Amino acid sequence: MSSPLGAQRFEASTPLSGNGASGALDPQVVREIREAVAARLEHPDGPRASQQDEQARTQRVVLEEVAGWIRRRAEAGFAPPPVSAERALARAVSAALSGLGVIADLLDRTDVENIHIHGHDVVWLERHDGTLERWPYPVADSDAALIDMLAEMFARLGQTSRKFSPAHPIANLRLPGGGPLGARLDAVIEVTDRPRVAIRRHRLVGTRxxxxxxxxxxxxxxxxxxxxxxxxxxxxxxxxxxxxxxxxxxxxxxxxxxxxxxxxxxxxxxxxxxxxxxxxxxxxxxxxxxxxxxxxxxxxxxxxxxxxxxxxxxxxxxxxxxxxxxxxxxxxxxxxxxxxxxxxxxxxxxxxxxxxxxxxxxxxxxxxxxxxxxxxxxxxxxxxxxxxxxxxxxxxxxxxxxxxxxxxxxxxxxxxxxxxxxxxxxxxxxxxxxxxxxxxxxxxxxxxxxxxxxxxxxxxxxxxxxxxx
The missing domain is CATH 3.40.50.300 (P-loop containing nucleotide triphosphate hydrolases)
Structure with missing residues (x-):
């Protein structure tokens, strides 16, 4: 099983992961490109666009910034990465922009019905047939980092900005991933031993x-x-x-x-x-x-x-x-x-x-x-x-x-x-x-x-x- 985007690294100062053919995504690189994209998106040109147009514009800016980063590496003498690695970097930047991080990869799993996160490093995937799969990678660097990630999601991704903190330890949210209807996230802290998150994917939208x-x-x-x-x-x-x-x-x-x-x-x-x-x-x-x-x-x-x-x-x-x-x-x-x-x-x-x-x-x-x-x-x-x-x-x-x-x-x-x-x-x-x-x-x-x-x-x-x- 290949590692998720957040568990991979692109080396910023050396060729991609030793052989230059396939490397891992350096979180610092993802962060830098995300900040560059966010800076460009802060000042939109013209009147306010529709949500669909905004999403298309965001994706275009992400691809432009990733291409610029690869071009600068080539000018510094590094071999260009494979197309698959370039796409993985673009997906990681998009996930970072949305606040989903590594969770975005899990939401793309069409066989998964529920995602259970019990702390930053204990992740179980419940497939549609009822079987369980232990996801071997953490979704954050620590439980504190997971709480910070959740707090940012609740502040930015919902219909209204909401707090998620020890004073507001229970919250739920509809995520913009996992299919055309998104997914539902429910999270608790303080009232349990570690941060606990349950994500429900809406798999069967067009059922007859x-x-x-x-x-x-x-x-x-x-x-x-x-x-x-x-x-x-x-x-x-x-x-x-x-x-x-x-x-x-x-x-x-x-x-x-x-x-x-x-x-x-x-x-x-x-x-x-x-x-x-x-x-x-x-x-x-x-x-x-x-x-x-x-x-x-x-x-x-x-x-x-x-x-x-x-x-x-x-x-x-x-x-x-x-x-x-x-x-x-x-x-x-x-x-x-x-x-x-x-x-x-x-x-x-x-x-x-x-x-x-x-x-x-x-x-x-x-x-x-x-x-x-x-x-x-x-x-x-x-x-x-x-x-x-x-x-x-x-x-x-x-x-x-x-x-x-x-x-x-x-x-x-x-x-x-x-x-x-x-x-x-x-x-x-x-x-x-x-x-x-x-x-x-x-x-x-x-x-x-x-x-x-x-x-x-x-x-x-x-x-x-x-x-x-």
């Missing part, structure tokens, strides 16, 4: 339901059912535990929304990416904002959900609710703009009702359990539950699989005081859920209008217990 059939998350009949439910304007709640694939499934469901509809997405951090889909012209993405270093300027999910309804949406899609904003989410999905969707952490589909009631107590003013059950019954049509399974394949290798294991149709509040629910799909053995009960006549009529024959659920053919992988 057919892709989830291909990897075994869904059976074909379930994919057809869900696509028809989306087209029919059913309000859908996607649930599951951590890393169960909730956001990925929500993206796939959103892909089934008819293109002309006005969709508003409401998220803590942009994860769905509907606004970067060139085939969907009418999307209003709303992203929450944390308070700045002075503690002002916060915009919460609750604020955004209230604002979303003023923009005449056809559908409101909520990335995830974690606290009292569940009340605003239920209002948004129950206001008549059919076809809303959201994700929620829950251990099972049946636990969703109690989970919503618990979160409703955190709303301002608090939502009583009775009101939470009533609002859920009127706002939610379907609960789609995902389960993550970590096991071994036939050769004994670790693997991670994700399945939709339950689909519930939510009915009115029953005699128990809770919403009634009909289990339409359930997991039998291994693999994704299969049909078990027919939907109500009302739901069956909506699905039939979208081309899905309800008889497929009443008398399903024989399906394999696990879709091919």
């Amino acid at each position: 339901l057919t892709d989830l059939v291909g990897n075994g998350t869904l059976t074909q009949i379930l994919a057809d059912f869900l696509a028809a439910a989306v087209r029919a304007g059913c309000n859908i709640l996607v649930t599951g535990g951590p890393a169960a694939g909730k956001t990925t499934l929500l993206r796939a469901l959103c892909a089934a929304i008819p293109t002309p509809e006005h969709v508003i997405t409401v998220e803590e951090d942009y994860e769905l990416g509907l606004h970067i889909d060139g085939n969907r012209p009418l999307v209003t993405p709303l992203e929450a904002r944390q308070p700045n270093a002075e503690g002002v300027g916060e915009i919460t999910l609750d604020d955004l959900l209230k604002q979303a309804l003023r923009h005449s949406p056809r559908r409101v899609i909520v990335g995830e609710v974690r606290a009292g904003e569940v009340a605003a989410m239920l209002r948004a999905l129950g206001n008549g703009a059919a076809g809303g969707m959201c994700t929620l952490h829950a251990g099972s589909a049946e636990a969703v009702f109690d989970r919503i009631a618990s979160l409703g107590m955190l709303a301002h003013p608090p939502l009583s359990s009775e009101a939470a059950f009533a609002w859920t019954a009127s706002a939610i049509d379907l609960i789609v539950h995902l389960t993550k399974v970590d096991d071994l394949d036939a050769s004994g290798r670790e693997r991670r699989r994700r399945y939709v294991t339950e689909v519930l149709e939510v009915g009115p509040v029953g005699e128990s005081g809770r919403p009634d629910a009909t289990r339409l799909f359930s997991r039998a053995g291994s693999g994704a859920a299969l049909p078990v009960f027919a939907p109500t006549l009302a739901l069956a009529g909506r699905l039939a209008h979208q081309g899905f024959a309800p008889a497929r659920l009443q008398d399903p053919p024989d399906y394999p217990t696990e879709a091919p992988r």
Whole structure:
């Protein structure tokens, strides 16, 4: 395995690393070129450019400064480096400008889903299949240097400048790397033994339901059912535990929304990416904002959900609710703009009702359990539950699989005081859920209008217990 950019050296006063063919990046060289680039970027010419133009200008200046450094070395009698080394130097300077440093290299790993940094020299990469890889290189010179790097990120890379220090030891940030939607960084100090950082990459941006059939998350009949439910304007709640694939499934469901509809997405951090889909012209993405270093300027999910309804949406899609904003989410999905969707952490589909009631107590003013059950019954049509399974394949290798294991149709509040629910799909053995009960006549009529024959659920053919992988 080759070492990362920050672990390599370009020798500034001698030919590149002995043989002049491949050497390491000298941090001092990276720093000097970065400072030269930053000085040129401080005084832009003309009016303020768009973010895309600014990025293009920055990249152009980086390449010019790297070329100038190589030219000066050649004039001093050193052999020019190989093209690969020149590109590596340009990437290192760009990473230094963004404040990401060596982390930029890790964000480029398409097989990595999570990056765990436990101190400057303990780095674990969690691949999408659940396996772990120990990254053998440090991401900073010391824990103190790592904290300084994080503090600079929070000061420069977020929507607002934020402090990260012993007085503000917990913070999170959306990084400008790791794909078109970036990545989410969460960091803590002081409350743990060493600086701890978790970075979540948004890998599967363009996922469709057919892709989830291909990897075994869904059976074909379930994919057809869900696509028809989306087209029919059913309000859908996607649930599951951590890393169960909730956001990925929500993206796939959103892909089934008819293109002309006005969709508003409401998220803590942009994860769905509907606004970067060139085939969907009418999307209003709303992203929450944390308070700045002075503690002002916060915009919460609750604020955004209230604002979303003023923009005449056809559908409101909520990335995830974690606290009292569940009340605003239920209002948004129950206001008549059919076809809303959201994700929620829950251990099972049946636990969703109690989970919503618990979160409703955190709303301002608090939502009583009775009101939470009533609002859920009127706002939610379907609960789609995902389960993550970590096991071994036939050769004994670790693997991670994700399945939709339950689909519930939510009915009115029953005699128990809770919403009634009909289990339409359930997991039998291994693999994704299969049909078990027919939907109500009302739901069956909506699905039939979208081309899905309800008889497929009443008398399903024989399906394999696990879709091919």
